[in-house]
Amino acid sequence: MPLSPPRRYLTLASPAAAEIEAKRSRFVCDLSPAASEDEARAFVEQVRSGSRDARHHCTAFVLGPDGATQRSNDDGEPSGTAGAPMLDVLRGRGLTDVVAVVTRWFGGTLLGTGGLIRAYGDAVAAAVDEATILTMELREGLTVSVAAADGPRVENALRGHDGCVVTDTEWSATGLLLRVSVVPGHQDAVAGVVAALTSGAATVAPGAPTWTECAV
Incomplete structure (x- = not known):
């Protein structure tokens, strides 16, 4: 096996x-x-x-x-x-x-x-x-698309959310795309935070798994 x-x-x-x-x-x-x-x-x-x-x-x-x-x-x-x-x-x-x-x-x-x-x-x-030794952990990926008006608020909330790391941000004329790595099993919690901050208007979709520095 x-x-x-x-x-x-x-x-x-x-x-x-x-x-x-x-x-x-x-x-x-x-x-x-x-x-x-x-x-x-x-x-x-x-x-x-x-x-x-x-x-x-x-x-x-x-x-x-x-x-x-x-x-x-x-x-x-x-x-x-x-x-x-x-x-x-x-x-x-x-x-x-x-x-x-x-x-x-x-x-x-x-x-x-x-x-x-x-x-x-x-x-x-x-x-x-x-x-200095780093511990790297394989985490699930999410992509979060939000309107420009909601972008800073959502980004700040995700950066402060336990088990969630914002790995990349991309602004466009229509809004903000965030790429996020999440501890396995926390995807629904992160999606819930985004939905609450945007009244359900944001889009949360699966992204590529990423290796992310984590605290031991």
């Missing part, structure tokens, strides 16, 4: 970074949100271009609400000692739509396989600790 798609996932609000040291080798982890593989690879190249004097730029990323796309790269470190432990940290923290780059400057002392695994994992964990 196929698994149901996730309705929530964790990601980053913005880029974050941290640095650790192990036997005089420096490990700097840069993290960033990434909505696609192209965005992830562009961030990797951005970090690489800013520190080309470093010996290694090891990477890991997880993409998609279900974390289905996962990639890692050891960038010259012994196989399995860099990208894999980095990926393990991202997965262990439940993060997706995120890319990590750990840049290493060699300090002159070999760390060994175990030392490298710990250092690369610890660098990513330190950066995640510095990051």
Whole structure:
């Protein structure tokens, strides 16, 4: 039986970074949100271009609400000692739509396989600790069409309504179109608020489901 798609996932609000040291080798982890593989690879190249004097730029990323796309790269470190432990940290923290780059400057002392695994994992964990984490929730979509005179009042009411987020507004000569994301099961309550404010003159129709930031 196929698994149901996730309705929530964790990601980053913005880029974050941290640095650790192990036997005089420096490990700097840069993290960033990434909505696609192209965005992830562009961030990797951005970090690489800013520190080309470093010996290694090891990477890991997880993409998609279900974390289905996962990639890692050891960038010259012994196989399995860099990208894999980095990926393990991202997965262990439940993060997706995120890319990590750990840049290493060699300090002159070999760390060994175990030392490298710990250092690369610890660098990513330190950066995640510095990051602001967002919870994204899949919500139902509604489109609300109201006359121009009712538009501001309806918009203000929906922005203040629990479990409802106005994601887009579009004014025209005839009125206001609002695109709204709603916690599943709250659609009728939102439609009732709109009807009460417009004496039933507004139109409320289903819209596309959207991923929306929500409070935990």
